[in-house]
Amino acid sequence: MKAVRYHSYGDSDVLTYEDTDRPVAGPGQVVVKVAGASFNPVDVAIRAGLLRQVFPLSFPHVPNFDVAGVISEVGEGVSGWNTGDAVVAFLPMTAPGAAAEYVAAPAETLAAAPRTIDLADAAALPSSGLTAWQSLFEHAGVQAGHGILINGAGGAVGGYAVQLARRAGATVTATAGPRSIDRLRSYGADRIIDHTATPLPQAVAGRHFDAVLNLVTTDPRETAALVDLVADGGAFVSTTTPGPEDPGRGVRTVRVYARSDAARLADLATRVDGGDLDIWVARRRPLTDLPAVHDESAAGRLDGKTVLTP
Secondary structure (H helix, E strand, O other), X not given: OEEEEEOOOOOHHHOXXXXXXXXXOOOOEEEEEEXXXXXXXXXXXXXXXXXXXXXXXXXXXXXXXXXXXXXXXXOOOOOOOOOOOEEEEEOOOOOOOOOEOEEEEEHHHXXXXXXXXXXXXXXXXXXXXXXXXXXHHHHOOOOOOOEEEEEOOOOHHHHHHHHHHXXXXXXXXEEEOHHHHHHHHXXXXXXXXXXXXXXXXXXXXXXXXXXXXXXXXXXXXXXXHHHHOEEEEEXXXXXXXXXXXXXXXXXXXXXXXXXXXXXXXXXXXXXXXOOOOOOOOOEEEEHHHHHHHHHHHHOXXXXXXXXXXX
């Protein structure tokens, strides 16, 4: 089969589209014929070796941990899944990934794919959707009636977070660039701040929030300003820059490290089919474009979720 692999850490030129053996389903695994594999910005840092202490790799490595596809083989000890089932999964981040025609996936990571969208596009759901859910409800404790600020809502995680928070009955203030405003409005955001036009402290005018979800990299001054927007006893939750350990006023700070959760992923897929959660894919690109996608992401030129197709 064909796959993108890299044999050492390095720049994007280590990513090579090449022939390799098709995986075989081991005990507790299935083999998935890949329809789509979504790109995540952390893929760049992993490839460059910046996270080798957190995500140590064995080489050669196949990247991309979000997958959608169809089961082609079922391994020993797997029940509840059959060949031909359409599935999505958030794969282990150090295991061989989905930038390939086939991938071996632990059965415990699988959820039935949404039926109402193209299967390839469903690859945009697993890690981003789970990150949004875990950030909002497990870490920030968002409930009906809460006010939440989502900083950087224009990305994949932010889009899911806006939708999930609104469905939970929270009042959502979102920051985003001009290209995302109409989409976030369609998701139900109560207020959208164009960060290119108005500084956030000026835009919120002293208002405080039960939770602030930060999805963009911030410097120490910007991080402190965001923490200051959290109401007493509230939560500052970040997928990027961590907040101070003890900011006072009873404010909790949490750095989010998303985990695979098949049951919750199945729930999110059901929400997609029920029309309660929209999956947004900015573009599909062939798997051979993966080095260019890495370069565009590193340069800040990648707008929205990209799904790679074999």
